[in-house]
Amino acid sequence: MHGRAPDITRKIFLIATEESGDRLGAALMKVLRQRLGDAVQFAGVGGRMMAGEGLTSLFPIEELSIVGLAAVVQQLPKILRLIRHATDAAIDAAPDVLVIIDSPDFTHRVARRVRARNPGIPIVDYVSPSVWAWRPGRARAMLGYVDHVLALLPFEPEEYRKLRGPPCSYVGHPLTEQFASLRPNAEEAKRRDVQPPVLLVLPGSRRSEIRHHLALFGETLAQLRASGVAFEPVLPTMPHLEAVIREGVQGWQVKPQIVVGESEKRAAFRIAHAAFAKSGTVTLELALSGVPMVTAYRVGAIEAFILRRAIRVPSVILANLVIGREVIPEFLQENATPEKLSQALGELLADSALRRSQIEAFATMDAIMSTGNQPPSVRAADIVLATMRNGRRTS
Structure with a gap:
């Protein structure tokens, strides 16, 4: 679990567009750096906390703090431009793994485009969309572009099995550390x-x-x-x-x-x-x-x-x-x-x-x-690394 030879630098591309996702991303980056040492490079989209862990964001996440259908319709051209921008950057970076964090309306659109353009990039989704609450068909659709889902809620892996979605593991909710x-x-x-x-x-x-x-x-x-x-x-x-x-x-x-x-x-x-x-x-x-x-x-x-x-x-x-x-x-x-x-x-x-x-x-x-003695960020990092090493689709 402690990474590869130091001369091989691993590129990890992360996308988080909200403050809660930024917190999760920062905690994940911290553990990944502990695991891989200097042999890791981060790129993508994140906020202040991910910046503190060494990410230079493609754009300020505040540009996406849009809530409500009317606001989304108004801002649609800008949102689509940022989705294209994030997709192009991920393709150019050709990372060893893409980690999308929450904000499914944005991150899943990027993931689908990345999978279409470079099917070799493994994709991990940190924070499941609410497939158990609405749009259950999303779980099955995610099979096409997500290799592993990291769930914050203990009942979610069973929902993915029932809905025939991608492999899903409960890693724990950050609140359990607080x-x-x-x-x-x-x-x-x-x-x-x-x-x-x-x-x-x-x-x-x-x-x-x-x-x-x-x-x-x-x-x-x-x-x-x-x-x-x-x-x-x-x-x-x-x-x-x-x-x-x-x-x-x-x-x-x-x-x-x-x-x-x-x-x-x-x-x-x-x-x-x-x-x-x-x-x-x-x-x-x-x-x-x-x-x-x-x-x-x-x-x-x-x-x-x-x-x-x-x-x-x-x-x-x-x-x-x-x-x-x-x-x-x-x-x-x-x-x-x-x-x-x-x-x-x-x-x-x-x-x-x-x-x-x-x-x-x-x-x-x-x-x-409960997640035993392992903090959520550690469990999440281990699955990201396993997905990265095994390539597309890990269970």
Whole structure:
């Protein structure tokens, strides 16, 4: 596993276009460098963290921070140009392996083009697209251009087997390496039960999500307070969204305390009694932190129309899918009303069956998501190296 003779330099081309993918890419690059020493060259697309590990990105990943169908349509010529640019660069580099990381709408288009133009380049997909949730045919299609899928969620390899997709291995979710920052110490655990309880308010991490959720979240908190429930709302956000959030909550009757940055967010998680969150990755973060939650999700009418017909799972909440049953209530689209949400939150803030069942279910997640003693980045790097050495299609 420790690479080849030092005079043979291995070229690894990586493509990550979002911050979460950039983090995964950087951790993977670090282990690959440990494995291969100076005999490795990195090229491709990445953000600040991958740059820190020695990648000079073809273009700033901020150029692709586009969310929502309308925005995508507007930016389509630019997106297609960047897909061509990344494909041409990968072909010119003729790497020993291409690693595409998340962002399937971009990375898979590049992978398909690379496979068509140079079928000899092995391709690894780090982070499975949600084939288990919608577009299951994608798994079978990926056989044509992906040699191995690195899954973050433990149920995904079985889904690929069922859907006849490429070989898929569970490497572990990066959150499993972050328990120390997610879980309370003795003092913080006490604060979780002090009155008034801290209620985390998490309306989303993208501008479009925040736009769809802010008014709903504000009205829900107002109704919860009006019903006589005491709570201390804390809204964690990131620096680039702070202005949007501060402006958006100005009209709220119940003003949340806004905390900014990743470490402040984690500190709030460690003292929270409950959370009111937009469905998404944050539900997994909350569950691993042991914070019970109620979730809501609203999108635009066109997206809702498409998703309704496409979704093939009973829940869109990652924590529910990992646990294997629906312990976290989710309120979607027209079902997400301040009345229903405030009622569920009132129940969650009390010592209720809803609260207890979530806490018990969350206690099982460590075992379900365990990767033994190997960190995800190490497991991922080993499969990338095996795929690189064996060439096309490894199992």
